[in-house]
Amino acid sequence: MDNGESSTNNSSRPWESYNTVFTNAKAGMEGVDKEKVQRIVYELSKGSKYFQNEERKETLMKQKIEHMHDRSAKLSSSDLSNYQKVVDRRILELEATRDLSRIWLHVDMDAFYAAVETLSNPSLGGKPMAVGGLSMISTANYEARKFGVRAAMPGFIARKLCPDLIFVPVDFTKYTHYSELARKVFRNYDPQFIAGSLDEAYLDITEVCRERGLSGGEIAEELRSSVYSETGLTCSAGVAANRLLAKVCSDINKPNGQFILQNDRSTVMTFISSLPIRKIGGIGKVTEHILKDALGIKTCEDMVQKGSLLYALFSQSSADFFLSVGLGLGETDTPQARSRKxxxxxxxxxxxxxxxxxxxxxxxxxxxxxxxxxxxxxxxxxxxxxxxxxxxxxxxxxxxxxxxxxxxxxxxxxxxxxxxxxxxxxxxxxxxxxxxxxxxxxxxxxxxxxxxxxxxxxxxxxxxxxxxxxxxxxxxxxxxxxxxxxxxxxxxxxxxxxxxxxxxxxxxxxxxxxxxxxxxxxxxxxxQVLEGDALLIKHKEYKPDTSHSMNDNSSAQNSEPVTLFLPIEPLFWIDGYKCNLCGIELPPSFVEERQEHSDFHLAQRLQNEESGSSSSTTPTSKRRILGKEKANSKPKKQKQSEKDDATCHLVLYYPHTISFQERTPEEMKMALNLIPPKLNLSPSNSLGEPKSLPSMSDILTSSRARNLDLKIQTLGPFFRVTGKNADTGGEIGRAEGVVRPWFGQGLVLHLDTIRLTKETMKMDKSVLGVGLYVGAVAIRHGYDCGCRTAQLLAIYDSDLYHSKLVRFYRRIGFEEVKEVSGSLIGDMADMLVWGGVGTRMDANIHHLLLKWSKVFLKSNV
DNA sequence: ATTTGAAGGACCC
DNA sequence: CACCAGGGTCCTTCATCG
The missing domain is CATH 3.30.1490.100 (DNA polymerase, Y-family, little finger domain)
Incomplete structure (x- = not known):
């Protein structure tokens, strides 16, 4: 708020408070009657819609500054000392990254567009000229700048400032051509130079300097004269230890000059200490004002002095940036060439x-x-x-x-x-x-x-x-x-x-x-289209999931689903109530319990199988370290759920229940023919792995060989897969779920229930076999609907059972996502949707199918 | 808890 | 007479949920 003297005489000289970009002294603005310029700009602007908007923005900025000021005033000294600790630590960390071994050169063509135009039309030489139209000027030559004309100024104002100003329309092809000429020169010094725009570039000249035994300054001289002889254009250069500094330096002796900042920490610090923050690329009008007016930060050095304020009031990344500026740090490596976004x-x-x-x-x-x-x-x-x-x-x-x-x-x-x-x-x-x-x-x-x-x-x-x-x-x-x-x-x-x-x-x-x-x-x-059918339609573009490509090898390698699902000693109930494996007695009416019991054996089996091979993927290890250090003390609590039928809840969300639409395997097959047969969605098709995923018909054919009659029914987003004994017609398994959009993941396949009935036990195939087929149809259905992910909940019932279940699903290809413990508010939604507590698990559908492909493709024969 | 999309800004040339 | 661009990038904030 220290506007100083200018605010006092607002009424007599209103233009003084009208801050435009043109007010800032840039290269070529020496000797300009700034007050006159400002007055003219003001006169021509005031009252216009543009001007009103500028005023609106101005007040917004003032508010922002005030708010920032208030916040800084409210900081207690203990706050500040805490933030100071953060700053001190950060300074050490940043300081450790300081790299003074590189020599960066920033080249900037002088009044590039204008210079090119003069080159192609020499009669313009020595006359004030601007490239652009009457509405906006792109560049002004140095003659014009003497009048206060400069880039980003509307033409009509420029004409007022300089009535003789010549306007030349922009011609990018011309500039591109000359830019390319200059870049050829740049390439000689750094083949990987970074082109900032048509008229500027960053060159890492460390190697050239070393190879030729020349200093950065000497290289800069040579490069500039080389650019001149190749293009007829002058340029300015800055040489420093990093790009940020080099850019600042190139502006110092503009035009046609250069400035070298020695790669030496104290030189850099001295340089930075008095440097106005506005000189730094990335700090513009607004940031400058906020920092200056609210926090009293004028020079880069102040950034370090007031570091605690910065960390208290700005985001981590902003504060980091400011602090590193204060330390004179900047990028020193050559980044990957970035493509346009x-x-x-x-x-x-x-x-x-x-x-x-x-x-x-x-x-x-x-x-x-x-x-x-x-x-x-x-x-x-x-x-x-x-x-x-x-x-x-x-x-x-x-x-x-x-x-x-x-x-x-x-x-x-x-x-x-x-x-x-x-x-x-x-x-x-x-x-x-x-x-x-x-x-x-x-x-x-x-x-x-x-x-x-x-x-x-x-x-x-x-x-x-x-x-x-x-x-x-x-x-x-x-x-x-x-x-x-x-x-x-x-x-x-x-x-x-x-x-x-x-x-x-x-x-x-x-x-x-x-x-x-x-x-x-x-x-x-x-x-609002919220009905189920719309959900099916609204799926995302379908493309290989590159983000998971890392997992591909592993999942391809440890894919022995064949052995996994081979029947081993099936479980059955002796005399209808006694488990043949452990002798426990469960009456036939205890359907759920029996199911759990068989699952238990299942899991046990898996555990035995697994004992040799360690699971290579630890989902939690992939967690990225984030700035936030909130200790997630998530009580992994049980709390038996009131086993609601999840479907009931879902029906509440989608109340348009009519009847399931039947889709025969034939119909499924027909739909599947729509998929290009050779289309390989695997991100790693270089490996000689199975080239195609099991199609629905593969699965169905294969299941029929096992005397299994699979059917899928859909109702809008809902689906139900039923597996029947092809002979008796008795239902032996089913899977139900819904295809729905999930935040940020497009559509997901939500597996609600996978249930195998007691009929299963009478089949000569293992439980897993049936489960696999039912699951596979569901997964394939999800795939066909455009889902990338399948989700399920490994219900928490007892410690033992639950951990086996989780292991089982993990083995299949699911990964733990989170615990739904019921103790967090956020879990309510999950509990409603899933009807219980447990471990939410996800799997990449594509990977699942890929993993399973052998089973179905083989058994087709 | 994580990720995404949308909206708005700041900034650069 | 009035008239203030166009091409980008990156960042922050907010919503969100079955």
Whole structure:
């Protein structure tokens, strides 16, 4: 709040309090009549919508500063001393990472765009000139800067400041060309240099310096003159131990100069001590003000002095950043080349409320964006609409699509929906952005057939496969193709099935949709689709789970499910009530108890089998160490649950129970033909492991060989798998569950019950055999629904039984996720859903199927 | 408890 | 006369749940 003198005479000289970016002294601004500039900028700005918005932002910032100030004032001295301990520890840790062995050079072309324009039109030389339009200037040459003209200044203001200013439109192809020339030079010094933008780069010149026995300064000189001779353009350079410092240094003797900061801790600290924080990349106007006005931090050195405040008031990562700045630390390694994360297109126009006009603008932008994506060969699944209202308020609205796309139709369709929801509104800018690119396309490795490519080729019968760039018009996945529901062709890909599903949904939407250029008459809102069927439709894009690729080897190796499920001495009840294995007596009416008992033997068997092989995966060891050091004292308590039938609760959530729809194995098979036969979803297909997963028909065929009659029924998201004795028709096992979205994981297969009836005992196959088949059908069903994960609850009944059960499921391929103990509030939901306490366990469906593939594929024979 | 998506901002050139 | 871009990245916060 120490605004000092300027705030006192606000009324007489109001422009002084109007802080624009142009006020900041940057290179080339020496000798500028700053007050005059500021006054002109103010005069031209005041009262405008833009200005009002700036004022609004200003007050917001003031509030933020005040809030921060208050918070800092409230800190007790014991708080501060605690945070000081954190700071001290952090300083030691950060200091330990200090690496003074590298020499980084930051090059920055001088007034790049302007310089290039002058190069291609020498008559511009010596005259004030700006690249950009009347609305916005990208770069001004140094002659123009003398007038106070600078980048990011609107053209009309610049013209006021410098009436003779020459405007040159931007021409990126030209700049790209010269940029490339300069980069060729950079490559000679560091083949892996990091391109910051067209006009700047970071070079690790450690090796060159060493090899040629030259200092950083000498290399910088040479590089700059080399750039000049290759391009005719001047540049400035900064040399320092890390990139952050190098960047600061390159600005010091701009233009056409350089500054070298010795790789020596005390030199660095001296340099940093007086450095205004604003010079640091990443600290902009807002942060500067907050730090300065609320905390009194002006120089980088202050960051260390007031470290405890920083850690008390900012997030860990921010505080870490600030502190490391204060210590003069920065990145010293060369990171992996980063690929772009989004692509966007936006246009400003005179604000309008005209919906028809807005829709047509939107269509243009969608088209442009689509074209750009096609040029780049990108497909993405998150679409963000950006609006700037007439009052300069920025809004963004995003949707994640079910499929990757780059087609303008898809983009426009969804963008229109987003825009429609905002109307009526007066808008001056519309932008569209696509993000969440498909990995398959992005790190496209021509030698590897990726799923996306597969689909792309399949859908549109491509010819030039070796073309790395995806040709737009044909290759892009479109949701709009009118697909018929023909299941007759084997060519139909799984994704096309989803197309069909989506189109069903889409056509519903379309019924509600009002064509952009028509009067909006139909106002009825789309009903929230929460019914089960919608859940099935709304599954995510289907792609290999790369995040688990690590597990693949292990799961492939220790997959001997065959032995696991081979019948060993089956359990049965002597005389109907006595266990043949241990002699315990349980009357036939004790169904549950008998079930548990047989499970017990099962688990025991497994334990014996397992005794040799140690389980290689310890789920908890994968935990990432997070900053939070909350001791999760989770009482692993029992508390017998009131064994509710979980299904009842679920029915409460989905009350539209009518009747189960029967799906015969034949129908299942038919659906399965939709899956491309060769499509291998395994992330590690390099290994010579089974190439295909057991299909539903594999499982069914295999089960029939075992005299098992399997059936799956579905009702919306619910499913029930029943296994019957093919001869007697008696039910011997069933699995029930639901396919539903789970937070952050798309759809999951929720396995509710797996129950084997006493009929099982009379079969000559082991309990496990039946259980496996019933389970496999359920898992496969989940797979077909697009689930990636299966979840179940290993019910807690008794210590012994529970641990065996957990071990059993783990052996199959499930991993413990959490304990549902009933002692935490959060467990209520789980208990309701699962109907008890126990251990929640998850499994990757793909891995399960992969693991089981041998069993079913073999027994097919 | 963990992860994700959405919205909004700050910042850079 | 009025007129303040467009392409990105990264961060934080919040919601959420059957």
């Amino acid at each position: 989004s692509i966007s297109c936006e246009r400003t126009f005179s604000a309008t409320e005209d919906e028809k006009l807005l829709y047509s603008k939107l269509a243009e932008i969608a088209e442009m964006l689509s074209d750009d994506m096609k040029k780049e060969g990108l497909i993405a699944r998150t679409l963000t609409l950006k609006l700037k209202t007439a009052t300069f308020e920025i809004r963004s609205r995003a949707v994640s699509l079910k499929r990757y796309t780059c087609s303008s139709e898809d983009i426009l369709k969804h963008a229109t929906k987003l825009l429609k929801a905002e109307l009526p509104v007066s808008v001056r800018l519309i932008g569209l952005r696509m993000s969440q690119f498909s990995d398959e396309i992005r790190h496209s490795d021509p030698s590897q057939e990726t799923i996306t490519k597969f689909i792309v080729q399949k859908d549109f019968s491509r010819q030039n496969l070796d073309d790395n760039k995806i040709d737009a018009s044909k290759n892009c996945l479109s949701n709009d193709e009118s697909m018929s529901l023909s299941f007759d062709t084997h060519e139909t890909s799984y994704d096309q099935l989803k197309d069909v599903l989506e189109n069903e949904e889409q056509s519903q939407l379309d019924a509600n949709k009002v064509p952009p250029n028509q009067e909006c008459t139909r106002k009825e809102e789309r009903p």
